[in-house]
Amino acid sequence: MTLTSRRLLTVAADRLRSVRPELAAELDLSTLEALLAAKSRVATGGADTPADGALVVCVVGRPALSVLVRETCRFASSVPYERARPWQRAFTRTVFLAGQPGNLRDRFTFAHVSGDGSVGWLGPAAEQDTEALRRLLKVFHGDREPPAWAPVTVTVPPPPGKSPSLRRPRHRDLYVATARVAFSTLLVQVNHLLAEAVLDGLIAPGDRLTLRSVPWLTGLASPFAALRVDEDTDSPHGLRAFAGLTEET
Amino acid sequence: MSRSVLLAPVTVTPSKPLTPSHLKGLLWADVMYRATAQVADVTFRYSHTTYHPTEQTLGFWEFLDRTRGDTDYTTLSESQIGELYVRYRAEGHPQAAEDLYPYAQAVEEHGFVHPASERVLRLWSAHYARLGLHDPGLLGHQPPELDLEEMVEELVASGMGLDQRELGGRVYLDATRFGLPLRQIMSAEGRPNYLACALRELLPLAARHDELVLLYDNELAPDYRLLAQVLGRQGAAVHHVPIGRVPIDGRVASARHGGWHEHTADTLVRDLAAEHTPEALRLGMRLYFIAVLGPGQRESFRPDLLRKHVSRAERLVARVPEAAGTRPSVDTLGRYRRGHTHVDPYRLTCSLLGRAAAPSLSLLSSVYL
Numbered sequence: 001m002t003l004t005s006r007r008l009l010t011v012a013a014d015r016l017r018s019v020r021p022e023l024a025a026e027l028d029l030s031t032l033e034a035l036l037a038a039k040s041r042v043a044t045g046g047a048d049t050p051a052d053g054a055l056v057v058c059v060v061g062r063p064a065l066s067v068l069v070r071e072t073c074r075f076a077s078s079v080p081y082e083r084a085r086p087w088q089r090a091f092t093r094t095v096f097l098a099g100q101p102g103n104l105r106d107r108f109t110f111a112h113v114s115g116d117g118s119v120g121w122l123g124p125a126a127e128q129d130t131e132a133l134r135r136l137l138k139v140f141h142g143d144r145e146p147p148a149w150a151p152v153t154v155t156v157p158p159p160p161g162k163s164p165s166l167r168r169p170r171h172r173d174l175y176v177a178t179a180r181v182a183f184s185t186l187l188v189q190v191n192h193l194l195a196e197a198v199l200d201g202l203i204a205p206g207d208r209l210t211l212r213s214v215p216w217l218t219g220l221a222s223p224f225a226a227l228r229v230d231e232d233t234d235s236p237h238g239l240r241a242f243a244g245l246t247e248e249t
Numbered sequence: 250m251s252r253s254v255l256l257a258p259v260t261v262t263p264s265k266p267l268t269p270s271h272l273k274g275l276l277w278a279d280v281m282y283r284a285t286a287q288v289a290d291v292t293f294r295y296s297h298t299t300y301h302p303t304e305q306t307l308g309f310w311e312f313l314d315r316t317r318g319d320t321d322y323t324t325l326s327e328s329q330i331g332e333l334y335v336r337y338r339a340e341g342h343p344q345a346a347e348d349l350y351p352y353a354q355a356v357e358e359h360g361f362v363h364p365a366s367e368r369v370l371r372l373w374s375a376h377y378a379r380l381g382l383h384d385p386g387l388l389g390h391q392p393p394e395l396d397l398e399e400m401v402e403e404l405v406a407s408g409m410g411l412d413q414r415e416l417g418g419r420v421y422l423d424a425t426r427f428g429l430p431l432r433q434i435m436s437a438e439g440r441p442n443y444l445a446c447a448l449r450e451l452l453p454l455a456a457r458h459d460e461l462v463l464l465y466d467n468e469l470a471p472d473y474r475l476l477a478q479v480l481g482r483q484g485a486a487v488h489h490v491p492i493g494r495v496p497i498d499g500r501v502a503s504a505r506h507g508g509w510h511e512h513t514a515d516t517l518v519r520d521l522a523a524e525h526t527p528e529a530l531r532l533g534m535r536l537y538f539i540a541v542l543g544p545g546q547r548e549s550f551r552p553d554l555l556r557k558h559v560s561r562a563e564r565l566v567a568r569v570p571e572a573a574g575t576r577p578s579v580d581t582l583g584r585y586r587r588g589h590t591h592v593d594p595y596r597l598t599c600s601l602l603g604r605a606a607a608p609s610l611s612l613l614s615s616v617y618l
Contacts, residue, residue: 062411062412136429142417145417
């Protein structure tokens, strides 16, 4: 289906409805302005604050994008159900901090660190559980647009101690928009898309993902199983599709 | 073989007059250097060239040229240049990396110093001479051994640097494994702060010395703890010597806000030199700024007490010929070292204030005059 402003609004509204179904009736999601107001209300706790214990901290060193994608999926698939649910209800809230997991492992318990040590995750946990770490590090800044890359395929590894998924491995394309997208924005958008896709069961250990960069997602004919739509002041419609996960290919 | 000591005091930006806080730091470092030189192999590293690339210096130079154009700075006083600096800090005009780039490049390529700062450094050289301060090369070109990229590479290789410029991020000093906060040292555009400048200079020097002494203003303590952690890994024993500022009427204010009025080195030295011998001025300043004020910053500046100690120094110096050879002397400097190689200037100078003190001429002339 072609991406249109109507479609983006529908995707964004559907996400809000599926994550917080109990609020769907009372939130007006019919226009962009109403959607943004509803999002802000949910984010600031104005509408039934999600249960605490739902913050993930991602410590970012200098990861390659392929490592980031693979390891995000691996981390998300290792989150136990009882923690995954509140995290999902909190819109997979994640704080990105600049730091080197290898320098922090003696002091903090990471849920997962990539094999090359370039990125690591803590939580989901209550905010106070990661307060000391957040005080020690700085918010990650990455203002540069990532250069386009040749398609690269990664395989999602199973979390340690867990057997591979029983279902047949699948292959999907992951399209990522790069024009006027700073690396830090890309990080946030791809993280949400992948984390939610894992929690929704779209991505499982053993699956393969081919990362493809495009300046803008518009015009892509592929059917998407999941689209990451968010506010974008550069877009004429106020919303933009930042990344998309295709149906099985 | 005697142990090698590196003394590395924080430098004063050459953009303003020297205030009592600056004088205190300079006099402490000087006594430490000259006393330690009697008992060890000591290097005094105090290079303005190293710190010119910081934003506060380059930004000031760009401000001067942008707002004043071609100007003769050779006739301006430190206070007049300081007033311009205060205006610069108050301006708050955002300066882009490309605005400062020509200045940064000129510093790196051929040791450029803006004429306003050169004028300040020339005036300071005269104060140094009058106060008997060791001149560490105020007007010389003393670039750090490492360039910025070499320094970052060395830090990253040791696991204590995080360089995210490739992603449009910053460069950080990372001592988080020791529980110290991540600290930015360079912007995404490659603009270094003073810590980055210090590391370019001190990383290689620390590796070549047995002991490293960092003298700094109390307010920089968190940064210097970080610096000590990194430099300690080069093998040297690192000692911190925080020196409190000198409050004026109970207030500790940064010189960037001005308000120094009659308490500049220029005024103080001129007034005291008119009434006392050069020797009394040198010793008296050290007695007051080191022994009387001490390492903390509780006591406000007291011109009357300073004057009193210059008079006392005059009497002390006058007594020396008869009392030569008594305590303290160069031979007894070991008592003021307490488990390290450098001499503690506070304890040594306090010993001159004792009732029985009759310092030897060799000690006074080699350390205080």
